[in-house]
Amino acid sequence: MHSLWMLLASFLFAAMGVCVKLASDQFSTSEIVMYRGIVGVSVMFCMIRLHGGSLRTSMPYAHLWRGVVGVVSLWLWFYSIAKLPLATAMTLNYMAPIWIAVFLFAAGWWHGKNRVEWQLMAAVAASFAGVTLLLQPAFAANLLTPALIALGSSVLSALAYMQVRKLGLAGEPEYRVVFYFSVMNLAAGVAGHILAAGAGPVVWHPIASLHGALLLLGIGLCATAAQMAMTRAYRLGKTLVVANLQYTGIVFSSVWGVLVFGDVFDWHSWAGILIILASGSAATFYNNRNSGKSIAASDPIASEV
Numbered sequence: 001m002h003s004l005w006m007l008l009a010s011f012l013f014a015a016m017g018v019c020v021k022l023a024s025d026q027f028s029t030s031e032i033v034m035y036r037g038i039v040g041v042s043v044m045f046c047m048i049r050l051h052g053g054s055l056r057t058s059m060p061y062a063h064l065w066r067g068v069v070g071v072v073s074l075w076l077w078f079y080s081i082a083k084l085p086l087a088t089a090m091t092l093n094y095m096a097p098i099w100i101a102v103f104l105f106a107a108g109w110w111h112g113k114n115r116v117e118w119q120l121m122a123a124v125a126a127s128f129a130g131v132t133l134l135l136q137p138a139f140a141a142n143l144l145t146p147a148l149i150a151l152g153s154s155v156l157s158a159l160a161y162m163q164v165r166k167l168g169l170a171g172e173p174e175y176r177v178v179f180y181f182s183v184m185n186l187a188a189g190v191a192g193h194i195l196a197a198g199a200g201p202v203v204w205h206p207i208a209s210l211h212g213a214l215l216l217l218g219i220g221l222c223a224t225a226a227q228m229a230m231t232r233a234y235r236l237g238k239t240l241v242v243a244n245l246q247y248t249g250i251v252f253s254s255v256w257g258v259l260v261f262g263d264v265f266d267w268h269s270w271a272g273i274l275i276i277l278a279s280g281s282a283a284t285f286y287n288n289r290n291s292g293k294s295i296a297a298s299d300p301i302a303s304e305v
Contacts, residue, residue, distance in 0.1 A: 003237030006245040012226035014252035024082035034189025039220020040182025066163035067184030073156035080150035090253035092150035096158035127279035134272030168235030
């Protein structure tokens, strides 16, 4: 049952994606990241004060690494959501289990293991075939650059998920992980907006309407609640179930995209989404089955824990 927290997280991430796409007409990516951090820090600080939690941690560098990687990934993801159909951006970002499989294969090759994991290789090959199908409409619409940015975001998401699991298994409570990540969002959003101005004046888009304010509030609340649910799922749930439940976010975002934005997908897109879903689930299953026998020897990610 603990794994079902990921189902809630996936729904909230999809809802956040809707708000990000709508807010991108009024605010820059840096500003959206900043406001996401402001809401997250405010909500988490109030919760911590009310429940008597502590912000003191024995793993500051682990939080810093998770924050840096996570913020860059989030930044790229928000940018791609603004440019791509919502389901396309979500699907490309949700390729983290595939990249974990690639990392494991590369680590095995680097350490001189001659054994070829054909099942894993087949899942990885199938996933890239799915990406090729999914990117064909992007080629036609001159959206290749944001699609590749979303793909890069998924690589960083894989690293961030590894660190979230490491922090959770090391005993860090969900609220502390989410709080420090929100702080990084706030700092990165402010710094990014200032750097983007260059030598010119720093101009902040005003929150001129209730609609814009509600969108920013929705981004922050959905993202913070989703982070809490995801962190709890990875800490308490079964890894295999949790990792596969994250793919429901693609289903949620597809429904939102059709209902809210009127997205229309051809057979290339739907086939690519289905192939990525299937291959991601297969890669996750194989990773967990293979590494469970000898964690330290076969899974460098889990051995860090």
